[in-house]
Amino acid sequence: MPRRPHTSRQARALFAAMLDAPTSWHHGYELMQATAIKSGTLYPLLMRLADDGMLESEWREPVAPARAPRHAYRLTAKGRAFAVELLSENSFSAAAQGKPA
């Protein structure tokens, strides 16, 4: 049976990191540090989430010491709902198995 999209371990870690500040904009490198996901996994994941309307992105003006604009991401309402549902499933199954979520 094919796995549901966006439910991998990395996707869960990304959703968890973005849900910590659900309305804030996050930069790619900041997400890499928060989730320990490497750029080779993060960017394809961000692309898929954006394709499916779970993520919005925009160019943000640089904040010193940065000099160039950076691409930033945040969850859409659809993405937030999906993330909350996914992470609550995760907590529920972990609790059922007696493991920390």
Place this chain on the structure above:
Amino acid sequence: MIRTLTWKAARAIMGLAIAILPASRRPDWRDAMLAEFLHLHRPDQALAFAAGCLRASIAERNSAMSIFHRALHLGGFAIPAHLALVAFWSASNLAGAGSTFTAVFVLLGVVYAGVAGWTLFRPDHALVRSASIALAICVALFAVTRLPLGLAQERLYDALIFESMAIWVVLLGLGVALRRYAAAPVQAN
């Protein structure tokens, strides 16, 4: 010194990564990865980030290819790679004879190996560009061998030139097909 080299390697890898990202993902994601790369200050971070972006670009490119496109890409790499091996094998067989042909086959091997490597990363450009240049060189060489230069084994040079022309015409056709596929819109999965 090591720091500078690491930065240079990171920049080269990042350049390759953004070059091979499929057209359907440009310019937004290419610029997004590049902007994040430019924000990094440590060369080891930049190198790791660039290597990851290269991996991501290869994965994106592969997922954007149909099975037929992938087969063409594989052929575009495998044919020149195989020809490189044949050329090096021929050169090693001729090595004892000290013939000029040894150098010719080594040169051909290097050219085919270079084209195979180039095709691996830039299938939409490599074959068309290299085959166009190689065919022009073949025509020029053919014209040169028509001059009264008193070349020994003139027929053998002619045979090599004609064989090369046939190979490059096939590779040019493959390259044109690859370029058409690369330009075609990607079907959503």
